[in-house]
Amino acid sequence: MKQQKSFKKMDVGKLYLVPTPIGNLEDMTFRSIKMLKEADLIASEDTRNTQKLLNHFEIGTKQISLHEHNVKERVPELITYLLEGKVIAQVSDAGMPSISDPGHELVLKAIENDVDVISLPGASAGITALIATGIAPQPFLFYGFLPRKTNEQKQSLEKIKELESALIFYESPHRVVKTLKVMLEVFGGNRKAVLCRELTKLFEEYTRGTIEELISFFEDTPIKGECCLIIEGFDGQVMLSEVEEGLSIREHVLQVIEQNKVTSKVAIKEVAKIRGIKKQDVYKEYHLE
Incomplete structure (x- = not known):
């Protein structure tokens, strides 16, 4: 058992998990900007994307990449910096680090090495979408991305089809209709469903209906942009064969x-x-x- 006192002075550094906007740069918090300016180093999912954010807010802190392809080599390097007393701010391309993004491995290693991990509040696409859908938001399950293969999708959905929680999924715009068709097969067509697209951006859009209605509407309509799919929880009515x-x-x-x-x-x-x-x-x- 360990207990973290986040703001107690330590001989080692601290790891800050800093959320970034999911679209609209005005959603960046004052505290997040301050933290990125004060950190010794920013660990970024994609340094090119983060640099645009840094330029906008006139932040000159040095970056280092941390993504799924270099995590094994990079995490030990970052832990060394933290043990030397440096403060690291970790960011993903959009939203919260570790939520369908890199970051969890560094958090685990920091905890293992008695380095304080401090999370800053901020934008998260799933929660932002959920509360505007009209679907009961409590309880909810954040699933993130389903497997790509149809059989694996079915297996995953079968495990959660009788949960009463609202279900939050992220999906590529090119796969939304295909995924909805698998959901139709597992959940039935009458569950409420909302496709949330381009959240916080100029073309933000909520399409509310049932799973069956969304399939019918989008089957011949190209979908563009970042998508979040919210599905109503199980209401106790099991589909009969x-x-x-x-x-x-x-x-x-x-x-x-x-x-x-x-x-x-x-x-x-x-x-x-x-x-x-x-x-x-x-x-x-x-x-x-």
Whole structure:
């Protein structure tokens, strides 16, 4: 067990996690600007992108790159700087470091070496989008990017399809419709869904509807820019398969008994869960004959 006193003086340096704007530069906080000016070094996901930000706010602090391709070599180097007493500010291209961006490895190593890790509040696309969608924001699950392969997407979505939380995904504009079609297959078409595009920028856009409606609308409409996809949480109504839809409740119970080799009591409970109805109602229907 360790306890961090973030602003207690130490012999080693400190690692500051500094959020950057997701689009509009006016969202940069006074504290973030101050921190980037005062740091000994800025660890950036892409030094070229960060340099534009630094130039805008007249910040002259030296940068060093830290991204997914050099993390193994760079993290030990940065830890050495921190142990020498230097203050490092870590930034990603947009939003919060470590959230669908590089950074977590450096945080872990800093903690391991008893270096204080201090997070500054600021912009995050997922939360920014969620509270404007109209979908109940609590609880929520931030998922980030799904796997690219369809089968892996299905497996991931199956694990979370019955969560009552709002679901936050990031997606490439070129893959949004394809991903929605996989969601249609796993979640059904009636769940509320909102595609949030170009947040905080001039062409910011929220398209609200159901999964099915979004697919229909965007199938022949090119999507551009950064996208965030918010999906309504599970409401307790499980999708029935075409076969199950054609069965009476009693026939459905008998099918579960036969297929799963279980007692009627267990089957009644399972059918109630699948259909989203009370066990007592299933019990009555099953024992009518």
